[in-house]
Amino acid sequence: MKKLIRAIILAALCAAVLAASGCTPAATEEPAVPESSTAVVSDTNAPSAALPEGIFLDDEELYHHPDADCSVVHSLFDEGKTRRCVVCGIEGKTPEEMPTGFITREETVIDIGKVIFIIDPNVYVPGDVEQKAAKIVAAIEEASGMSFSDAKYNENIVTVYVGKEDHSDNENIEPESETGSAWAEGGKSRVLKICSGDLLLGNDEALVHELSHTLNYSHSSNMFCQVASEGFSTYNTYKTLKLLEKTDPETAYLLAPSSNSYINMDIYKPEAVYTQPFEYWMENGFPYEYSGNGSYSLGFRFMAYLDEVYGDYTRWIPVSDEIPGDDFDFPIKAQLIAFRQAYGDDVFDGFYPWLKENESRFAVDYSKKTEYDLTGADAVTIYPFFMSFDCPTDLVGGLTTVRYNDLYVDLEETKKYLSQYKGRSLDKLELNIKWLEGEKSVELFDVYGESMGVVTGKTSIPISDVSFVRLCGDGVLDSFSVSGYEGY
Numbered sequence: 001m002k003k004l005i006r007a008i009i010l011a012a013l014c015a016a017v018l019a020a021s022g023c024t025p026a027a028t029e030e031p032a033v034p035e036s037s038t039a040v041v042s043d044t045n046a047p048s049a050a051l052p053e054g055i056f057l058d059d060e061e062l063y064h065h066p067d068a069d070c071s072v073v074h075s076l077f078d079e080g081k082t083r084r085c086v087v088c089g090i091e092g093k094t095p096e097e098m099p100t101g102f103i104t105r106e107e108t109v110i111d112i113g114k115v116i117f118i119i120d121p122n123v124y125v126p127g128d129v130e131q132k133a134a135k136i137v138a139a140i141e142e143a144s145g146m147s148f149s150d151a152k153y154n155e156n157i158v159t160v161y162v163g164k165e166d167h168s169d170n171e172n173i174e175p176e177s178e179t180g181s182a183w184a185e186g187g188k189s190r191v192l193k194i195c196s197g198d199l200l201l202g203n204d205e206a207l208v209h210e211l212s213h214t215l216n217y218s219h220s221s222n223m224f225c226q227v228a229s230e231g232f233s234t235y236n237t238y239k240t241l242k243l244l245e246k247t248d249p250e251t252a253y254l255l256a257p258s259s260n261s262y263i264n265m266d267i268y269k270p271e272a273v274y275t276q277p278f279e280y281w282m283e284n285g286f287p288y289e290y291s292g293n294g295s296y297s298l299g300f301r302f303m304a305y306l307d308e309v310y311g312d313y314t315r316w317i318p319v320s321d322e323i324p325g326d327d328f329d330f331p332i333k334a335q336l337i338a339f340r341q342a343y344g345d346d347v348f349d350g351f352y353p354w355l356k357e358n359e360s361r362f363a364v365d366y367s368k369k370t371e372y373d374l375t376g377a378d379a380v381t382i383y384p385f386f387m388s389f390d391c392p393t394d395l396v397g398g399l400t401t402v403r404y405n406d407l408y409v410d411l412e413e414t415k416k417y418l419s420q421y422k423g424r425s426l427d428k429l430e431l432n433i434k435w436l437e438g439e440k441s442v443e444l445f446d447v448y449g450e451s452m453g454v455v456t457g458k459t460s461i462p463i464s465d466v467s468f469v470r471l472c473g474d475g476v477l478d479s480f481s482v483s484g485y486e487g488y
């Protein structure tokens with residue numbers, strides 16, 4: 001799909017370039033952006049059928065316009081962010097890639113080797129989802145030190161169902177909500193499920209969480225205790241997000257900030273933890289009145305403890321597989337034995353003293369925003385987040401500010417999602433930016449990649465003609481959002 005948007009940009013540029021360079025502009029009827037370019041296509045080769053006549057693309061992504069009396073083959077994109085036309089010398093900057101998403105018409109299978117995605121009909125699939133998902137799977141393996149393929153229970157291919165949830169019989173949820181249940185099946189099936197809104201649209205990390213469960217089950221078909229299993233998945237998700245933020249911020253952006261993990265794992269009454277031994281919470285669960293995520297939150301801390309004190313939060317998983325839970329009145333006892341076998345008899349004794357010492361790190365200050373560092377990213381795409389009661393479009397939502405350095409933000413996909421997927425009018429679409437630091441400048445680009453100029457100091461910018469923007473220089477954003485559509 002990457003080639004399609006470039007094909008459009010190149011076709012238009014060729015016309016503009018030829019006119020500027022004195023090439024016979026006879027054939028400069030602007031190649032219209034083909035309507036069919038927005039059609040549902042899952043085959044990456046298919047879009048070439050929609051290209052304007054006279055343009056061809058090859059693997060080097062060169063183009064040539066045979067109607068003009070110029071025989072130069074232009075290569076505007078060979079250096080990624082910089083383009084320079086060899087005929088007229090025009091120079092510009094565009095992001096290396098702005099992949100185009102599509103809407104599935106029927107059940108659609110995407111096979112990335114280690115993992116297969118089976119996607120419901122009428123689901124928005126972001127561009128380049130194969131490469132993106134592969135990077136995320138690799139990061140989950142690297143963060144955990146465990147492999148999906150080199151695993152005890154690897155007979156079944158990891159299969160991710162991406163569900164379009166039907167909310168029509170639930171009056172408490174907006175029917176167009178893209179969120180809902182996500183789960184991973186226990187045992188050896190290696191089947192998991194996420195929702196359409198979780199499919200790498202930059203709004204949540206459910207894919208990593210459920211894949212972490214499946215990774216766990218790939219190495220142990222025994223699972224005795226929610227504190228341990230959810231603790232592992234939430235902590236491994238945090239580690240994966242942290243790793244990606246450091247090594248591949250553009251891929252990290254497809255999920256959610258790692259700082260969200262701490263917010264989700266907040267325990268309102270930290271002192272309540274110590275009213276019972278940890279083994280008691282493992283057996284009975286940690287109450288939701290102390291934390292919105294109950295056992296997850298306490299398990300998250302326990303995994304952090306194992307990670308930092310023992311340098312390993314996964315060693316107990318294969319050990320669990322060796323202990324027959326059926327031999328015990330309470331299967332939880334098998335889990336306790338597994339942790340003791342893996343880390344030593346005093347593993348539980350050390351947890352509360354460590355937690356007391358480190359408690360402040362887990363405390364969430366709701367009066368303060370956390371900075372999300374996107375300085376390592378060149379370009380990101382923002383998608384609306386249609387939840388149960390809300391449908392915002394934020395660069396990063398919640399208690400988060402964003403640090404950037406010359407960041408391109410694709411709005412073409414935002415518009416496509418809103419108009420073609422959600423039936424919204426784009427006429428009044430606006431970009432809202434609140435800066436905390438920086439030169440407060442944003443450069444606007446049209447769908448052909450042509451600059452429409454730099455806007456400085458404005459907080460509200462109409463974007464019905466804008467395809468993508470560049471946040472110029474260094475800066476920090478308090479917020480960056482799109483509004484002006486029904487519901488926002």
Ligand SMILES: [Zn+2]
Nearest residue numbers: 064065070072
């Ligand atoms: Zn030419």
Ligand SMILES: [Zn+2]
Nearest residue numbers: 017085087088
């Ligand atoms: Zn030129």
Ligand SMILES: [Zn+2]
Nearest residue numbers: 209213230233
């Ligand atoms: Zn879970």
